[in-house]
Amino acid sequence: MLEIKNLHATVDDREILKGISLTINPGEVHAIMGPNGSGKSTLAGVLSGRDLYAVTEGEVLYEGKNLLEMPPEERAQEGLLLSFQYPVEIPGVSNIYFLKAALNAKRKHHGEPEMDAMDFLLLVKDKIKKVNLDEAMLHRSVNEGFSGGEKKRNEVFHLSVLEPKLAILDETDSGLDIDALRVVADNINALRDGKRSFLVITHYQRLLEYIVPDYVHVLVDGRIVRSGGKELALELEQTGYKFEQEAARA
């Protein structure tokens, strides 16, 4: 599904990612954990096509294709979606209109006709209910005036409508109270179907209690310093990142 080989990336000529290699197979859930400033969000940005980053070395294959050559919208149409750490407000554009444009862009890309308006309405009404958001949010401008928790749930709502093949969740747990966290996790778990893959980026182990990963990787100073199973997350919760950080520096 996704193969990252020796990825180096810079921001303003400062190297943030210093050689990351990672393979995600269909159906797998990988968690990336690490302290602030370790490069977690940079990795999400590079994979989703944000132009703030310059890739200086390495390659990324997505379903066998060179991901780094694809414009961001094509990555999304091909099923690589990012749940944003800070979802963006778009005044004047309703959530439902936005999603319809997104879904139809994907369908067009795959040579499918636009979705029937009635079918679309039924679909989004069903999905928004599942993330515990009011139906009225469909007709409000995208993320405008949404609370922090509502924005995150709206991201998960977008994912559930657009059905990615690979979803990258960037700090999806931040700003959520425990009930909202459970709702978000339940919806993500509902998307796990044995084929769809997830890259879960998080600072805390808390989210991983609800979305149980197959693999956990520890990112420190732009490198993966340790990889292991779900138990690694628990271990980190107890020891913190200090040990890993010292090891990285040594």
Place this chain on the structure above:
Amino acid sequence: MSTPTRTVEELANREYEFGFITDVEAESVPPGLNEDVIRLISAKKNEPDFLLEWRLKAYRHWLTMEEPKWQNVHYPPINYQEVIYYSAPKAKGDQPKSLDEIDPEILKTYEKLGIPIQEQEMLAGVVAVDAVFDSVSVATTFKAKLNEMGIIFCSFSEAAQEHPELIRKYLGTVVPTNDNYFAALNSAVFSDGSFVYIPKGVRCPMELSTYFRINAKNTGQFERTLIIADAGSYVSYLEGCTAPMRDENQLHAAVVELIAHDDATIKYSTVQNWYPGDKEGKGGIYNFVTKRGKCEGRNSKISWTQVETGSAITWKYPSCILKGDNSVGEFYSVAVTANYQQADTGTKMIHIGKNTRSTIVAKGISAGHAQSTYRGAVKILSGADGARNYSQCDSILIGDQCGAHTFPYIDVQNPTAQVEHEASTSKIGEDQIFYCNQRGISSEDAVSMIVNGFCKEVFRELPMEFAVEAQKLLSVSLEGSVG
């Protein structure tokens, strides 16, 4: 990887779709302006004497006036002696009497523009069209049907022949000949335009529409439109404009006068798409237009809706004089400027009668190196008890090389008046574009979606078929200019 910044610039570099030149034989007067040229224009149109006198009076006044300099636009001085003040497609014999007599080249032009001039094709439609090509009105469709209801919809020249009493009574009553420099010039040399009269109590059953096209080189277009809605009547009028791509700047100085009597409503919608000049700012139309409506009667209403995407320079303030008690004035505007376009546009609402109300919603969109200015005046005179105004002007910037400016003037002379003014400026952010990209939406579609969302309140005011056209035009205007 495509960078949003680059795409911003690309979107700003849009192409002009209507830049073709039609090859018809034209009859023009030599460039330059003097009393003889005016006499010639008047004679060509076989005008009644009072109209020639009126023109000459305007011309003599114009000579004493100076071109206004207060607007926030910059252009080299115009040499008014180099402009051709009259150009008409050469008629075989007289004025065309039916569509069959119109030069097929002109008909082809209108087809390219998508104007259904052919009456037979119009049977299914709901729009009656008057088409003005350079200086003359070429054809007015659906005239017979409107005639039955007593509605007069014809070219201005024809009205001067057939209804001189109406012209004499109303012409210049809203925009006097000495109103401003460009209005005075127009009054002296205006060549054609549309005339509409809706009799008492009649609701015009279809949208009336005029398409203006400047074709001939070095030609100025000076049309004059006069619309009168008698007591209790209603009319919705649409105006569209295009011009070929030429390297020289072309002058367009029109005057539109609207008069609404008791309980009458006039809705005037414009989609202005004159040639804006090329990417480097060469060529394009100078659009210096005076549009004003007078709510003469009680409970009358005048509503201006404009979508301005063209012209190198736009200088235009469709206004309302709210004289009748309880009369209502509205102004809804979207002004798009890209590349090196400059627009200084807005409105004036003059409250004279009691309980008069006005609403102003102005949306400015700037991309590329464009400068967009909103200039609006709200004046509440001392007799306007209970007058109310609400103004909202919002600007959106695409890229970081354009500008948006707002100059509101508020003058309140009555303590019972309520005046509200809101303004905002925002930028289409790269994070917004990226967010759309990351949901599969291309940068171009993202900008068009965001801009359309921004203009929603104005588009809502346009008649259906025009709203669709306006949205399309907006996408075309900003094509290649994402931001």
